[in-house]
Amino acid sequence: MFSTVLVANRGEIAVRVIRTLRELGVRSVAVFSDADADARHVREADTAVRIGPAAAAESYLSVERLLDAARRTGAEAVHPGYGFLAENAAFAAACAEAGLAFIGPPASAISLMGDKIRAKETVKAAGVPVVPGSSGSGLSDAELVAAAEEIGMPVLLKPSAGGGGKGMRLVREAGLLGEEIAAARREARSSFGDDTLLVERWVDRPRHIEIQVLADAHGNVVHLGERECSLQRRHQKVIEEAPSVLLTPELRASMGAAAVEAARSCGYVGAGTVEFIVPGGDPSSYYFMEMNTRLQVEHPVTELITGLDLVEQQLRVAAGAELGFGQADVTLTGHAVEARVCAEDPARGFLPSGGMVLALSEPSGGAVRTDSGLLAGVDTGSTYDPMLSKVIVHGPDRATALRMLRGALADTVILGVQTNAGFLRRLLAHPDVVSGNLDTGLVERDLSGLLPDGVPPEVYAAAALLAQASLPHPAPSRNPAGGSGNPGWVNPFGAADGWRLGGTPAWTVRHFRLPGQDPVEVRTRPAGPGSGLATELLVAAGAPARGRIVALSADRLTVELDGVTHQFTYAASPEGTWLGRDADSWHVQDHDPVTASLTGNARGGADTLAAPMPGTVTVVKVAVGDKVAAGQSLLVVEAMKMEHVISAPHSGTVTELDVAPGSTVAMDQVLAVVTPDEDEKEESA
Known part of the structure; x- marks a missing residue:
């Protein structure tokens, strides 16, 4: 086993990895940006190294700074967590060149599975069923259109280089293919630096089932059962569970075997996840979707039903050990469910929130586990991913686990930051969720019924x-003239109780x-x-x-x-x-409405453009005095990997502009004022 491991990540996953390192007696090294100087993962690690400013490109995404931190602290291995550089083949290769063990698969496997087109072709050759779609890389717009027409509408456009739902477009009408391809390319280029697309047949009401695999460097590969990840919003998972109510033992064995073959086909080593799309009406017709070459956010549900610590397994495999168990030794016990608690406001369209954690209480112990990166008194910020914590429960059966998770979420107190915890509780009580009748579109279809009705x-x-x-309630004043038999009078004007002379309290x-x-x-x-x-x-x-x-x-x-x-x-x-x-x-x-009208951060009105969320102004497209049209894009505010375009509410002139690119803004802070033209005013009147 290694003696020192650097954790090249932050937040709850860094804290979770550090926990296992501590249990194994391995020295942990945390890294942090200026935004995370007081973060929990920094406080819990044995050693912590500053690696740069808040911008991820200059800190958590800087290969050079991470390798320098490893060198300075004597680390022998690097755990990438998930996100950031976890699936970056160049980072894995750089670690190997620096003499560091990368706690993950080899760079070749990351590169192969990171290219969705090559990945599909590779696993298909190994006998794994794949979704019908385009073949070949670097297809032009015309070739994508032709492939879509051959497959038949509706189709799904997907970036070859990315994941997480970014750049994906569901197209139901052939006439919209041109503009949707252009939009998908723009988002793929912005998110991944690569606008290569593929097109696949869309499966209506699909279920998202993934298989956890473990492989060592000695040729041993096993699967640890499946996770149901069908509860999603905008292609982002919100609740995951294991096992799935959809799979029979026979289907579980079949999909598990397919996942093992997918892992073997790319020379996989370590913990990975093979994702399948499954038609709800015909589960036996499952298709390979992609392989995630890292630890998954939802890995705790697998840990709870198998009794295995996946981070420990990653460490042992990276250190050269064999798995030490075979497929027949893997047993699944009970049911586990996980909910992702995020800094977002469901009542405002799930816009990112943020702020200081004023009070914190997170359930843990027994059948409840919380993986969290939070501390009271620490600002969550708006620079990184909005996920704050994960609440996971393990019960003897699914119904019990769902009830336990609802109770655990009710016991989760994160004051100072608006979260989606209430939304998650309502989702867990949805009749289709309770019955197990899931698909990836359920949340979006029934979203209105899952949102809060307002503040009680x-x-x-x-x-x-x-x-x-x-x-303040000052001590009563008494008349100094009063004697022993006359204690004097109480001064009612010193009390803050609404008292007034000769009438009902005010x-x-x-x-x-x-x-x-x-x-x-x-x-x-x-x-x-x-x-x-x-x-x-x-x-x-x-x-x-x-x-x-x-x-x-x-x-x-x-x-x-x-x-x-x-x-x-x-x-x-x-x-x-x-x-x-x-x-x-x-x-x-x-x-105070009177005072608020005089302060810049609380003004209102149809002419005023305010920040919909705390974040950073990344783009300013206008200047004071510019004429703008209704709906014209004026500014872009970014927070937690989400961009929000601020548009002109009407035609007019920019009469005030209070921010510049790089400005940090609070929620509801005034950004600009657009005064309508005279004819616009007359029309409104």
Whole structure:
């Protein structure tokens, strides 16, 4: 076994790899960019090396800086995790040239399987069934159109060099092929530096099944069963499970054998995943889709049903050891399900979120496991991938595991950052998910029913009660003239309870605002003499309610509203108060409309263009004084690998431009103002 291993990654996967290294007594070396100086993986490693600024191209994607960090710390091997350089053949080759063991397959296997066209041809020759599609590399637009017409519509356009759904286009009409090919090429070129495309037959309502394989350098290859990865949004997996309810033991053996042959065909060594597309109506007609030459995000579900630590297996294989077990020794026990918790706001179209983690509580122990890169007090930023953590459970059967995962997500508290945890809980309760009737289009078809209905009024009520409780309550003033039999009078003007002379207590009016939403008015007043914190509330135009704080600690709030008790986790910050409940979280911030109208970051109106998410302005296409047309692209904001184009809301003139390329912006920060032309104003009037 190695004595020192460098982990060439960040976030939850770096923390997860470091955990196994610690258990094996292997010294771990973390690397970090300036954006990750206080990150969890940096704190948990035995040694940490700064490798550059926040930009990934100058840090986590820099082969030279990673190799220098390995040299400086005496590392003997490099674990690439997933993402960044994990499937980069040049990086694997550079490690070998530097005398470092690359904990992954040889560069030749990465290169072969990284080219989807060559990969299909290779596994097809080995007898593995592939999706009908185009053959040959470097096809022109005309050749792609001809191949699509021969296959028959609908078809799927795919970049040969990439993955993760980037550049993929589903085309149902032949007349749209030209423009869709052009769009797919642009995105492929931008994402992978290679615009080579292939075209495949589209399988309606497909299921995504992948097989985990392990291979050593001595010719031993086994599979560890399958994972069901059909729950996806925009080709990105959100929930994975093992085993799949679709596969019979016979079909599992058949697909497993095909995956083993695919691995042998490219000379694979290490842990890898062979992905298949499976028609839901005919599971026996499965097709090879691609091979991921790295550890997968969803590897924990396989670990939980097999009892194997896949990172440990990777390390042993890379050190030259044999697997030590055969296919007959692999047993699958129980059912495991994983949910990916991401920094994104489902209510706002899943736009990336971000911010400081003000309070954190993650379930673990027993049948629940959380792989996380989070720490309280650390800013998640908007530079890298939005995935924050993974919550995984292992139960005796599928129904139990689904229920356990919903409960574990409800126990996941990440205050300060909007996440998709509530969305995931609703998805797990979807009737088709519960029954196992899955396909890759399920989430998109039923998305509206999986989104939150809005912020419950009790959230604003709880925030108002919390704000009231935090007001100063000075000690009562007494008349110094009072004697022993006359203690004097209490000064009511020193209390913050809404008291007023000769009448009903006054309403205290507060405005709370969530990012991207209008302010909500909440009025509170004491419910009556001697009521303490018991309060009458009026949230917006709702019916009056009576509420009180039942219990209040440093991070927990229990309130009673009209006889119903609600519990929240909360955290206060200079920006406002975060409250979370049942895996949904909200940021409620005191908001003064008069003051806000005078501050640059809170202005509104049809003329104002604000940042839809925290991020970095990467492109500015206009200047103050420019005439623009309605819908014209003006700026691009990038966050967590997602670009958002900011367009002109109407024709007019750019009268204000508050950012430049490279500017870091907060959510709802004003970027520009477009004043409409006079004729536009008259038309609107």
